[in-house]
Amino acid sequence: xxxxxxxxxxxxxxxxxxxxxxxxxxxxxxxxxxxxxxxxxxxxxxxxxxxxxxxxxxxxxxxxxxxxxxxxxxxxxxxxxxxxxxxxxxxxxxxxxxxxxxxxxxxxxxxxxxxxxxxxxxxxxxxxxxxxxxxxxxxxxxxxxxxxxxxxxxxxxxxxxxxxxxxxxxxxxxxxxxxxxxxxxxxxxxxxxxxxxxxxxxxxxxxxxxxxxxxxxxxxxxxxxxxxxxxxxxxxxxxxxxxxxxxxxxxxxxxxxxxxxxxxxxxxxxxxxxxxxxxxxxxxxxxxxxxxxxxxxxxxxxxxxxxxxxxxxxxxxxxxxxxxxxxx
Numbered sequence: 001x002x003x004x005x006x007x008x009x010x011x012x013x014x015x016x017x018x019x020x021x022x023x024x025x026x027x028x029x030x031x032x033x034x035x036x037x038x039x040x041x042x043x044x045x046x047x048x049x050x051x052x053x054x055x056x057x058x059x060x061x062x063x064x065x066x067x068x069x070x071x072x073x074x075x076x077x078x079x080x081x082x083x084x085x086x087x088x089x090x091x092x093x094x095x096x097x098x099x100x101x102x103x104x105x106x107x108x109x110x111x112x113x114x115x116x117x118x119x120x121x122x123x124x125x126x127x128x129x130x131x132x133x134x135x136x137x138x139x140x141x142x143x144x145x146x147x148x149x150x151x152x153x154x155x156x157x158x159x160x161x162x163x164x165x166x167x168x169x170x171x172x173x174x175x176x177x178x179x180x181x182x183x184x185x186x187x188x189x190x191x192x193x194x195x196x197x198x199x200x201x202x203x204x205x206x207x208x209x210x211x212x213x214x215x216x217x218x219x220x221x222x223x224x225x226x227x228x229x230x231x232x233x234x235x236x237x238x239x240x241x242x243x244x245x246x247x248x249x250x251x252x253x254x255x256x257x258x259x260x261x262x263x264x265x266x267x268x269x270x271x272x273x274x275x276x277x278x279x280x281x282x283x284x285x286x287x288x289x290x291x292x293x294x295x296x297x298x299x300x301x302x303x304x305x306x307x308x309x310x311x312x313x314x315x316x317x318x319x320x321x322x323x324x325x326x327x328x
């Protein structure tokens with residue numbers, strides 16, 4: 001037994017090395033991914049394509065109208081409207097990373113995406129979600145200053161400072177997302193099959209051949225989650241002070257109803273869709289594929305449609321400007 005131990009150890013080591021070599025050979029063949037989440041019969045393909053195309057056109061229309069209205073009207077070159085414009089632009093950015101590809105897949109018998117294309121799509125999805133929460137946190141700070149410190153509002157939230165905040169809170173998600181995707185790109189993957197409608201970073205990480213290689217990815221992803229949980233806590237902190245200020249002031253309550261309610265509505269929609277996605281990630285395997293797909297894409301349907309509609313109807317200046325443009 002003692003004489004054979006080193007031999008057994010050597011054989012196991014050699015087998016492990018051969019297995020890793022064989023895996024690396026297989027990995028070298030993975031230059032594209034197959035998206036297996038889309039399973040549509042020919043009878044429903046045209047109808048689903050038409051519905052998706054109409055949804056995307058409507059998202060582009062309502063967001064572009066709001067963005068162009070704010071850019072062209074000098075009266076709206078104020079912090080709140082600049083942030084709203086950025087918010088809608090981010091919605092366009094995120095949906096553009098998803099809809100053209102899914103529309104192509106609905107017309108194609110094979111749902112394939114290149115390795116680099118998959119990483120780009122995963123980057124867009126991650127940075128879109130992170131940017132949405134970053135912009136919502138800046139908007140909450142803007143409302144806090146406007147209601148709790150009105151006399152200092154124009155000095156604190158100057159146009160230059162708002163633009164700096166927008167750039168910072170847009171570049172930060174891009175940098176964080178880039179780090180996550182770069183770490184993912186170094187992994188050796190054993191399968192080209194992604195059980196989703198589109199590429200998501202954590203799904204790609206799950207395809208890694210050797211779980212030990214994903215330790216750094218998991219650490220960075222947890223740090224990312226903590227960073228954006230702090231964003232959420234900051235929003236809560238802002239509104240605690242806003243609500244305290246509004247309790248004894250009719251003027252502040254009117255301002256709250258006019259400007260904070262749309263923001264809180266957007267925040268609520270965002271949180272609900274994200275929570276549903278988290279639920280789908282954890283327990284989605286127990287749900288039918290159709291429900292999994294609906295939950296997966298709701299973040300790319302509901303907020304980009306609802307946000308411009310909520311702000312467009314609630315904010316008087318935007319509503320009057322858009323209606324005036326339509327009438328005349």
